Amino acid sequence: MNETMMSIYNSRMKRKRRFLLMTCLLAVISIVLMGLMLMLGNTFYPVKDVVSVLLGEDVKGASFAIGTIRLPRMIVGLFAGFAFGAGGYIFQTMLRNPLANPNVIGITAGSSAAAVFCIIVLHASNALVSIASVVGGLLTAIVIFILSKGSSFSIGRLILIGIGIQAMLNAFISYLMVIGNTHDLPSAMRWLSGSLNGAKMENLYPLIIAVLICTPIVLFLASRLEILELGELAATSLGVAPNKTRLVLLLSSVLMIALATAAAGPIAFVAFLAGPIAKKIVGVGFSNIVPAGLIGVILVLAADLIGQFAFDTRYPVGVITGIIGAPYLIYLLIRINRKGDL
Amino acid sequence: MMNTSVSENKHVWMPRNFGKLIILLAILLCLSVMASLIFGSRMITWTQLLDGLFHSEVASHEASVVRQRVVRTIFCFMCGAALGVSGALMQSVTRNPIADPSILGVNTGASLFVVCGIAFFNISSANQYIWLAIAGAMLTAIFVFTVGSIGSGGATPIKLVLAGAATSAILSSLVVAVMIPRTKVMDQFRFWQVGSVGSGSWDHISLFIPFLIVGFCIAIFSAPALNALALGDDVATGLGVKTGTIRLLASFGGVLLCGVATALAGPIGFIGLLATHLIRLIIGPDVRYVIPLSAFAGAIILTIADVCGRLLGSPSELEVGIVTAFIGAPLLIFITMKAKMRAL
Amino acid sequence: MKPTHTFRAEQITAGYDNKTILQDVSVTIPSNKMSIIIGANGCGKSTLLKTMARLITPTSGQVTLDGQAIQKMPPKQLAKILGLLPQSPIVPEGITVADLVGRGRFPHHSFLKGWSKKDYEAVAEAMEMMNITEFADCHIDELSGGQRQRVWIAMALAQQTDILFLDEPTTYLDITYQVEILDLLTDLNRKYGTTIIMVLHDINLSARYADYIFALHEGKLVAEGPPSDIITNSLIKDIFALNCMVIEDPVSNSPSIVPIGRHHNQIDNIAVKTKSS
Numbered sequence: 001m002n003e004t005m006m007s008i009y010n011s012r013m014k015r016k017r018r019f020l021l022m023t024c025l026l027a028v029i030s031i032v033l034m035g036l037m038l039m040l041g042n043t044f045y046p047v048k049d050v051v052s053v054l055l056g057e058d059v060k061g062a063s064f065a066i067g068t069i070r071l072p073r074m075i076v077g078l079f080a081g082f083a084f085g086a087g088g089y090i091f092q093t094m095l096r097n098p099l100a101n102p103n104v105i106g107i108t109a110g111s112s113a114a115a116v117f118c119i120i121v122l123h124a125s126n127a128l129v130s131i132a133s134v135v136g137g138l139l140t141a142i143v144i145f146i147l148s149k150g151s152s153f154s155i156g157r158l159i160l161i162g163i164g165i166q167a168m169l170n171a172f173i174s175y176l177m178v179i180g181n182t183h184d185l186p187s188a189m190r191w192l193s194g195s196l197n198g199a200k201m202e203n204l205y206p207l208i209i210a211v212l213i214c215t216p217i218v219l220f221l222a223s224r225l226e227i228l229e230l231g232e233l234a235a236t237s238l239g240v241a242p243n244k245t246r247l248v249l250l251l252s253s254v255l256m257i258a259l260a261t262a263a264a265g266p267i268a269f270v271a272f273l274a275g276p277i278a279k280k281i282v283g284v285g286f287s288n289i290v291p292a293g294l295i296g297v298i299l300v301l302a303a304d305l306i307g308q309f310a311f312d313t314r315y316p317v318g319v320i321t322g323i324i325g326a327p328y329l330i331y332l333l334i335r336i337n338r339k340g341d342l
Numbered sequence: 343m344m345n346t347s348v349s350e351n352k353h354v355w356m357p358r359n360f361g362k363l364i365i366l367l368a369i370l371l372c373l374s375v376m377a378s379l380i381f382g383s384r385m386i387t388w389t390q391l392l393d394g395l396f397h398s399e400v401a402s403h404e405a406s407v408v409r410q411r412v413v414r415t416i417f418c419f420m421c422g423a424a425l426g427v428s429g430a431l432m433q434s435v436t437r438n439p440i441a442d443p444s445i446l447g448v449n450t451g452a453s454l455f456v457v458c459g460i461a462f463f464n465i466s467s468a469n470q471y472i473w474l475a476i477a478g479a480m481l482t483a484i485f486v487f488t489v490g491s492i493g494s495g496g497a498t499p500i501k502l503v504l505a506g507a508a509t510s511a512i513l514s515s516l517v518v519a520v521m522i523p524r525t526k527v528m529d530q531f532r533f534w535q536v537g538s539v540g541s542g543s544w545d546h547i548s549l550f551i552p553f554l555i556v557g558f559c560i561a562i563f564s565a566p567a568l569n570a571l572a573l574g575d576d577v578a579t580g581l582g583v584k585t586g587t588i589r590l591l592a593s594f595g596g597v598l599l600c601g602v603a604t605a606l607a608g609p610i611g612f613i614g615l616l617a618t619h620l621i622r623l624i625i626g627p628d629v630r631y632v633i634p635l636s637a638f639a640g641a642i643i644l645t646i647a648d649v650c651g652r653l654l655g656s657p658s659e660l661e662v663g664i665v666t667a668f669i670g671a672p673l674l675i676f677i678t679m680k681a682k683m684r685a686l
Numbered sequence: 687m688k689p690t691h692t693f694r695a696e697q698i699t700a701g702y703d704n705k706t707i708l709q710d711v712s713v714t715i716p717s718n719k720m721s722i723i724i725g726a727n728g729c730g731k732s733t734l735l736k737t738m739a740r741l742i743t744p745t746s747g748q749v750t751l752d753g754q755a756i757q758k759m760p761p762k763q764l765a766k767i768l769g770l771l772p773q774s775p776i777v778p779e780g781i782t783v784a785d786l787v788g789r790g791r792f793p794h795h796s797f798l799k800g801w802s803k804k805d806y807e808a809v810a811e812a813m814e815m816m817n818i819t820e821f822a823d824c825h826i827d828e829l830s831g832g833q834r835q836r837v838w839i840a841m842a843l844a845q846q847t848d849i850l851f852l853d854e855p856t857t858y859l860d861i862t863y864q865v866e867i868l869d870l871l872t873d874l875n876r877k878y879g880t881t882i883i884m885v886l887h888d889i890n891l892s893a894r895y896a897d898y899i900f901a902l903h904e905g906k907l908v909a910e911g912p913p914s915d916i917i918t919n920s921l922i923k924d925i926f927a928l929n930c931m932v933i934e935d936p937v938s939n940s941p942s943i944v945p946i947g948r949h950h951n952q953i954d955n956i957a958v959k960t961k962s963s
Contacts, residue, residue, distance in 0.1 A: 004819045005810040008784045011823050012801070096776060099504050103511070147675060156500040157678055163445070163507050164674040167611065171667030178661065226778075227792050233772035236741050238845065239765025239793040268515055284780040313523035322515025329508045330489065337492040337501055 015285055022282040026294035030078075033301040037074035038066055040309060068201075076199040077300045077317070079211050080264040083256035085296020086289050088271025089278065090218060090253040093225055093288075094246060097155050098332060101272045102137075102257050105162025108266035109169040110140025111258040116173050120180040130206045130262045137258030140165060141250060194267030194318030196304050207259040214252040215293075221249055222287035267318045269325030270299050276332060299324075360631070363624055367638045374645040378415040379408060382652045382659075386411075417542025418648050418662075419641040420550050421607045422617075424599040426640020427561050429614015430621075430633050431596035434568040435589050436487070438502055439619070440677060442670075443479070443600035444611030445503055447510035451482025452604040454513045454520075461520050469549060475605030476598060482509060483597045539607050539648055539662055546606050553602040558637070560595030564588055565630040572627065610663045612670020613640050619673065643669075687879040688848040690717045691752055691767070693738075698747035700737045706745070707733045709905040715849070718879040720872065722892040725902035726926050731885040732773070732853055734902065738883070739770040739851045765793035769847035771838055773854050777826045783837050784822040787812055790844035812843035816870060832863030839867070843874065850874075852884035856891075864888070868895045893917050893940045901925055917941040 038050045042065070045053075049062045088101045102108050114136025118124040124132070144165055148158035218225075224245045228235045232242045257271065278291040303320035380386045384407055386394070394408025425443065432441040443449055455478030459465035465474070486509050490502035567588040570578040575585050603610065617639035621632050644662065647669065651660035694714040701707040708730040715721055715738075723731045736742045738749050740756045748755045756764055769790075777786075790812070791805045813819045816836040826834060835855060842850055852871070856864040872895060874880050886892045892899060893913040901909040901916065903925040909916045918941075922930050928945055935942035 002810060004814055004822075005806045007819075008810055008813075008822055009806050011782075011784065012788075096778070099508075104504070104507060147679060160440070160500060160503060160678040161675050163503060164671045164678065167444070167667050167674070168671040171611075171664045171671075175660065175664045223792065223795065227789060229776070229778040230789060231772060231776035233736075233741055233770065234775050236761075237739055237765065237768065237770035237772070237851075238790065239762035241761055268511065279780060284778070285782065285785040315519060315522060319515055319519045319522065322512065323519060326512035326515065329512065333489055333505055333508055334492055337489070337505075 012285075015283055019282050019286045019291075023291050023294070026281070026291055026298065030294050030297045030301070033298060033305070034074055034078060036305060037077065037301055038070050040305065041065060041070055072199040072201045072204060073196050073304070074301070075201070076204055076207070076263050077196050077304055078297055079204070079207050080196075080260035080267065081270060081297035081300030082215075082293040083207065083211050083260035083296070084267060084270040084300070085274030085278075086215065086218065086293035087253035087257040087260075088273075088296070089275035089288055089292035090225065090249055091271070092275045093229055094249055095155050095158065096229060097159070098272070098276050098336070100155055100159055100162075101275075102254075103266065103269065103271050104166075105144060105159055106166030106169060107137050107140050107144075107162075107254060107257065108261050108271070109166045109173070111137040111261035112266050113169045113172050113176075115262055116176045120176045126203045127206075130203075130259060133262035134255060134258040137254050137261065138251075140169070141254050145250075194265035194321070195316030196264055196300075197316060199263070204263060207256075207263045210255050210259045214256050215289075217252050218249060218289055219287075221245060222289055225249060225289075226287060264300075265316075265318060267300060267303075268322035269329065270296050270321055273299060273321075273325050273328055276328075359624055363635070367635065367642070370642050371638065374642050374649070375415055377649045378418065378645050379411050381649050382407070382411065413544060413547070414539060414542050414648075415645060417547055417550070417607070418539040418645045420547065420554055421539055421603045421610065422613055422641035422644030423637035424550075424554055424557060424603040424640070425610060425613035425644065426617035426636035426638075427558060427633055428596045428600040428603070429640070430618045430629070430636040431561055431564075431568075431592050431599075432614065433618055434571065434629050434632075435592045435596065436502060437572060437574075440503060440615065440674060442612060442615040443596075443604070444609065444667075444670075445506055445615070445674070446483065446486050447506040447508075447513065448479045448483050448486070448597065448600055449604050449609030449611065450510040450513040450517070451478040451480075451485075452476075452601055453609055454478055454517050456605065457517050457520050461524050472549060472553075472602055472605040476601035479597050479601035479604060480594075482513070483593065485509060487593070539610075539644070540659065542607070550602060550606060553598060557595050557599040557602075560591060560598075561633045564592045564595065565633050568592060568629040572629065608661075608663060610644070610666055612666045612673070613644055615677075616640075616643050616666070616670050616673055619677065688718060688881070691848055691881065693717070693749075693751050693849060693881070695734070695738055695744075695749045696747050698734075698737055698744040698749065700733055700742050700744040702733075702742075707905050708737065708744075710747070711902075711905070711907050712747075713738075713900055713907060713910065715881060715883055716898045717881055718875075719897040720875045720882045720895060721884075721898040721900065722896035723883070723885045723900045723902060724889055724892050724925075729902045729925070730905045731902055734900075735770075735851055735853055735883065735885050739768060740764065741770070762793045765845065765847070767847055768849050768851070769842045769845040770851040771842045771853065771855060773857065775838055777834075780825060782822070783818060783824050783826065783829075784809060784813070786826060786837060787818075787840045787844050790841040793845065808844045808846055812840040815843060815874065816840040832859050832866065835859060835863070835867060836870070839870065847880075849881040849883070852882070854885050854887060856886065856888070864891065871895075889917070889922070890935065890942045893942060894935055894938045913940050917943065919943075 035047065035050065039045055039047065043061065045062045045066065049059050050066060053059050053062050053066045088103075091101050092098050111133040114132040115129050118129045118132045122128070144158060144162050148154070148161045224240045227238050227240045228242060228245060230238075235242050260267075274292040274295040275288065278288045278295045281295070282288060282291045299321055300317060303324060304317040307315040307317050307320040379391060384404070386404055386408055390402070390404040391408055393402065394405035395412070397405070429442050432443065432446070433439060435441075452475035455474040456471055459470060459474045465471065486502065486505045489509070490505035567578070567583045570581045570583045571585060571588060573581075578585050600614070614636075617636045618632060620643075621635045621639050625631050625635065644666070647665040648662045651662050651665045654660045654665075692714070695712060697710050697712050699706060699709050699711075707728075711730075711734060713734070723734060725731045733742065737744050740749065743757060748757070750756065751759070751764070751767065756768070787809050788801065788805065791801070791808060794805065794808075810819075813822065816839055818833065818836050818840055821829060821833065821837070826837065829837065839852075839855065842852075855871070856867055859867065868891060871882055871884075875882050896913055899910065899913050899916055900907060901921060908924060909921055917932060919930050919932050922928055922932075922943055930943045930945045932941050932943055934940075
């Protein structure tokens with residue numbers, strides 16, 4: 001081993017250690033928040049009670065509160081947060097622009113519109129709402145990609161077209177909200193900002209299954225995603241088929257995001273913030289899919305706890321993430337503009 | 343940038359197709375007025391129309407419907423004209439083909455201020471909405487322009503649009519945050535939020551007029567300088583234009599017009615985009631003609647959109663803000679697809 | 687020494703969006719040599735390079751490597767033999783130089799395995815060759831244009847391919863860096879026998895550094911051969927529509943062109959001088 005090799009090896013190992021350490025730390029924080037989600041509520045239950053309920057023992061009072069209310073709420077936060085975080089990171093990396101995330105380019109709006117339509121107009125079952133939101137998200141993604149193909153693919157065009165599509169979808173949602181009954185409004189409000197209220201275990205299986213299936217797929221493609229970041233030409237010459245890889249990544253992340261949207265609404269900014277925050281915390285050079293997913297979990301759970309307990313009124317999680325995320329979004333915009341990447 | 347080249351010299355004072363366009367606009371204007379008076383959930387016959395307009399002693403239900411629709415149509419015209427001119431001004435100031443109050447997030451800024459007014463200060467009269475909406479629109483516009491023009495190349499369409507979209511997202515979170523604990527506000531607000539001209543009244547109209555006059559005067563006054571600005575700041579300065587002053591003045595005019603329209607009718611998107619692009623397509627980029635003609639085009643488009651909304655939504659109505667989004671967003675997409683990427 | 691390959695384009699026609707740019711071009715790349723493609727803007731230089739590097743699928747004809755059509759070979763397998771440095775590669779944000787160079791190792795990686803000793807060796811060697819070891823932990827945005835270009839070439843080197851394509855590797859660089867890059871590529875060719883094929887704008891530098899030149903004009907191959915055989919004033923007139931004199935480069939004895947414009951014309955004097963001497 002010569003000197004150069006040693007120094008490259010050492011600095012890479014140093015970064016790898018930081019990556020692993022920080023990822024573990026994020027996992028620990030997620031677990032703590034998951035615990036808090038189960039312990040806090042109208043009545044506080046200590047860790048001991050929570051554990052015994054989870055182990056299937058019958059604890060008076062706690063079994064109901066935790067088992068049927070807090071557990072589903074925690075699970076939907078966990079899986080939706082992970083789906084938004086990881087899916088958002090994949091979009092941002094694939095399109096090489098932190099602003100090109102499912103929220104900004106209208107994919108979550110597509111899911112929302114389909115879901116709201118099913119709820120307000122068709123009064124459809126939960127299963128149908130899930131399917132519709134996936135179809136809505138996928139269709140929106142496909143339409144955006146086809147329209148932005150043009151003579152040469154450009155991210156800028158894709159974002160603008162996405163914003164145009166989103167304007168239409170939002171108009172459609174507004175219309176549905178107006179024709180909807182007043183008593184449907186609070187539940188429909190979820191589709192404007194995202195909320196974990198009223199999560200039921202039996203409605204969560206599609207999301208859980210999608211995340212459990214898609215995560216290994218995207219992890220398998222993680223190294224290809226890194227190569228894609230160098231641009232289409234460089235990727236091809238390094239032996240990555242850009243279109244095929246992109247298609248699989250796109251399908252898996254849209255699937256996760258659409259089902260998360262169906263379960264919890266388009267929780268604002270999580271898909272957008274998770275990637276850049278993960279990069280800040282764990283560094284660059286290793287695939288940030290898992291850290292970004294964990295950041296997503298932390299954002300959603302922490303925001304939900306804040307929304308539930310910090311104020312007199314209970315705010316849905318999306319409002320809190322929207323307000324927390326705002327300054328960061330502005331900061332990021334300013335920085336991107338300064339660098340002149342657009 | 344699209345359509346910002348100087349028009350050919352020989353056409354400077356009379357753009358091509360100008361005469362024909364004026365006639366066409368006049369005809370369309372008349373047709374849209376008629377349509378607006380006649381169509382709706384209740385159809386009006388010719389005699390009923392005349393009764394309602396000219397025989398104030400006739401007190402039939404149809405006649406009073408017509409009288410209501412007169413108010414609505416006038417209000418709709420004013421909103422459309424204001425939004426059309428506002429779009430033309432903003433596009434000239436930013437030298438950016440897709441600047442429109444709704445895309446830049448200015449409407450959401452107005453919304454937030456109005457919601458805060460309703461929720462915290464018990465404001466319910468249009469008089470007070472106006473000032474809040476204008477203040478909200480101004481602050482948002484300044485903010486979005488500032489963020490969007492940071493960095494090299496100034497306010498390019500993509501930067502501006504992203505700054506607008508991001509700001510909108512933030513502001514709408516705040517709007518929801520204000521509304522959620524207050525069901526009454528939510529109910530009052532959700533109709534305002536969609537954007538409708540159905541609520542127009544004589545009070546609204548008389549409130550609107552002074553703002554409209556001020557805004558139009560600013561627009562007409564700054565048009566020649568905006569023409570020079572289209573060639574770039576350096577050239578404009580060389581031609582003796584005070585670029586900073588004219589920018590400030592023209593943006594003030596643009597924000598004033600869209601702020602008032604938003605306050606009175608709710609956020610109505612894409613009119614500025616539609617009207618200005620249509621006019622530019624026909625007569626070319628001379629701002630001195632684009633501004634007044636955009637006013638007409640905006641008025642016509644909004645009125646037709648309103649009629650469509652009434653017909654499609656029958657027996658109730660489809661709010662005009664929804665209709666314009668459905669016409670305007672595809673146009674935005676089309677412009678984006680056609681534009682050279684260099685320009686974005 | 688790198689193995690010898692038979693690499694040829696057979697009657698390829700290619701272009702973008704229904705617009706044919708290359709027409710019926712056949713070339714055989716001299717193995718273990720440095721070849722340069724020259725021609726005017728829009729003549730199809732880049733298209734030929736990209737088609738041979740399988741970035742563009744030809745509408746007819748095929749590119750073969752040792753008799754096998756490259757479009758049919760497994761991409762990762764091919765990436766161990768063919769490497770390309772695109773004209774304007776994209777820099778991912780925040781990545782360090784060593785990591786970027788390491789990404790060139792992708793075709794050699796198998797699933798889930800981290801970097802092996804061989805990877806570290808290849809990265810270190812490529813960085814040493816391009817003199818960028820001191821920047822290993824720097825971010826790309828901190829480097830100058832010439833340094834950046836060396837990083838990209840190092841990435842292509844770390845890929846350890848037998849054949850390397852470069853699309854205008856010296857564009858936007860000062861003359862100092864242009865010569866430096868071309869010298870480094872010559873080192874690479876002489877030391878390992880890597881076959882190098884590149885597009886270059888500068889005819890004089892092409893003539894000096896190339897073992898073999900392909901001249902394209904309006905999508906067709908008009909001349910090929912060692913520079914001293916094919917660089918003549920009639921060829922330059924044909925492909926660039928420019929009158930010029932061809933003189934001998936005093937440094938390398940390769941042909942060198944001197945353009946003749948409408949002014950400053952001393953040719954008659956020179957002719958007289960040459961006659962009299």
